[in-house]
Amino acid sequence: MKKVLFVPLDERPCNYDFPYLLAKGTDVDLLRPPIELMGDMKRPGDTEGLWRWLLERAGEADGAILSLDTLLYGGIIPSRLHDMTTEQGAEKLRRLRDLKRKRPELKLFAFHLIMRCPTYSSSEEEPDYYADWGAEIHRIGRLRHLEQLGLISGEERRELQELDRRLPADVLADYLNRRAVNTSLNRLALEYVADGTIDFLIVPQDDSAPYGWTALDQRMIRAAIAELGIELRTYMYPGADEVGCTLLARMVNAFHGRTPAVYPRFSSRKGPFLIPSYEDRMFDESFKYQVTAAGGIVVDSMNDADLAMLVNLPGEKMTEAAYQPAATAGYDVMRNVTELVEFGDAAMRRWGKPLAVADVAYANGGDLQLVRLLREKGLLFRLAGYAGWNTSSNTLGTVIAQSMLYLIYGDTNEHRDFLALRYAEDAGYCSHVRKLVTAGPVAERGYTREKVDGQQGEIAAIVREHLETFVRERIDGAGYRVVIDSCRLPWNRMFEVGLSVRCVAEET
Known part of the structure; x- marks a missing residue:
């Protein structure tokens, strides 16, 4: 039995529970901090207590999966609210070097978010002033990014000047100062990869978009990854709440010396080339990253595959699951859910390969039509994995992790419970x-x-x-x-x- 320490991104079930539930019924004992050390939405977790928990238990562990946002700020929401300086954050991160010096054989995987910038005005998960100025902060970031690229129009330039005049200077300064601290600590974490302290790092892009403050920070971090020559040990792609599952699958695959091959079958020809809601790139590019981050590879042939993945995509722009059934060409004409399910059923009989379902046709929920058809075929509890929640990347990381563990441990009671x-x-x-x-x-x-x-x-x-x-x-x-x-x-x-x-x- 391998022991792996796990510090989650926050206390919500998707972060605190999902990886733990996936590890049940395997030969990995995933140890979590007591829930009392974790935070509660805007209340940060006990970072000093979390560090003590980690360092005290490291001597018995074979690996560790660590959210640096939790160890630094106390969770994902506190990472957007803190008043920490770069120096204070760097002092905390130095404990990782001490840990690795004492336990050089410890396999250390980590993840560290780039701070998001929502398009709307709400302080539910952001600083209080975001309720009044959130949309303006986001818009200024987008326009300044376009200005840097030389893509801003005359009308947009006038809009930027008006926004700069209206938005209180202290509000923008507070927001950008916090972003600067977070980005500096993102950059420092990359150096820990370069010197071998961190064996593998994911930099998830939470609620990303092609332009804006978050995209500017991503460009800076991407350049630093290349400068340090750590592209094979540091991945940056859309996601956040699924990364604990992803890194669990990667660690288990590493323990077993496996590189599972995944063959995707899409419900829509156009789907792989669409940019999902809340993300910044075509679906197919994220899919490749998600599979590779979990320790696998994508293949183009069922014969070469260890796992077949049915991918339920829209045929045009993605809409919210709450609005289904979406009576548009993208959902009624430009995709074929019936063929997808028929193919999956036939594929299990013809090739005998494990079958999983990535349900990303809608944002923030599964496709009820697809689930009904899977039930009619008697497939629901024969699958190697299923997910259909939140963002496309949240779904992908979850179902890929579950199905890769299925390849090793099979149809356990715990597997069916997670389904x-x-x-x-x-x-x-x-x-x-x-x-x-x-x-x-x-x-x-x-x-x-x-x-x-x-x-x-x-x-x-x-x-x-x-x-x-x-x-x-x-x-x-x-x-x-x-x-x-x-x-x-x-x-x-x-x-x-x-x-x-x-x-x-x-x-x-």
Whole structure:
């Protein structure tokens, strides 16, 4: 049994629980910090306690998967709110060198985000002033980037001048000073890769876009990666909340000396060339990075593959899962979900290869039509993996990790439990129940999408009731039943859900 220390990006289930659940039933003991050391949305985790936990347990570990944002700032949201200096951050990071000197054989994988810049005005996950000035901060970043590239129009230049006049100088200074500190520490982490302290680093691009403050920082970090000659040990691509799963798969593949080959089959010819919502590049480029980051390779032939991946994509611009079925050419004409499912069913019989499903046709939820067709074919609990949540990259990292572990450990009870969780959460909650409950009980009781009555209040109980109906009517069958043991709303809002789910085999 290998022991791997894991410091998550934050305390939400996608970060704290998903990698842990994937490691269950394997030969890897994934050790997490006590939840008490983690933060709570804007309240940062106990960084000194987290460092103590890491350093005290390093002597018993074979590897470590570390969120540098958590070790530096206390989590993903605190990384956007802190008042740390570059020098203070550098002092914390130096502990990694001390750790590696004491345990040079420790396999150390890390990830470190580039700070996002949302397009909208909301302080829910940003500094308080972002409620008033968020859209303007984002717009100024985009226009200044275009200006640097010589692509700004005369009208846009006048808009930039007006925004510079209106936006309070102290607001922009605070925002840019924090970005500068974060980027300096991103750059320092690259040096730790160059000197061998960090064996492998992912720099995820959270809610990225082609132009703006985040894109400017990405360009700087990309240049530094090339300058240091660490392209094979530092990957930068869209994503964030899935990276713990990705690095778990990479570490397990490394322990077993495996490089799994993945063959993708797309529902749409145009889909691989579309830029998914919240990302900055064509889907196909992110797909290659996600597979490679998890320790695999992409192949063009089923005969060469260890794993077949059905990729459910839109045929045109991606829309939100809450708006499905989207009656547009991109969803009704320019893609073929029926053929995708028929191919998957035939492929399992013809080639006998494990089959997984990356459900990225919509943002922020699974495709209910696809799930229905998979159920009709009896495939739901025969898959090597399934995911369909949040961004395209969040989904990819999750399903790729699950299916790569399946290649090693097979059809375990824990594997089926995770499949059941994905169907209940990605299809059930994200694509159906969230919208239903938000428009009904949440609004009727005077709550909002951003604030309800606690993690385990009346709204969470209503969500559970609806989810139990969903899985009974739309998931159960083919010898399996999904049981929801608990339900909570981790950040006291409707965006994410925390579920404890089991897959129970039915008597036949």
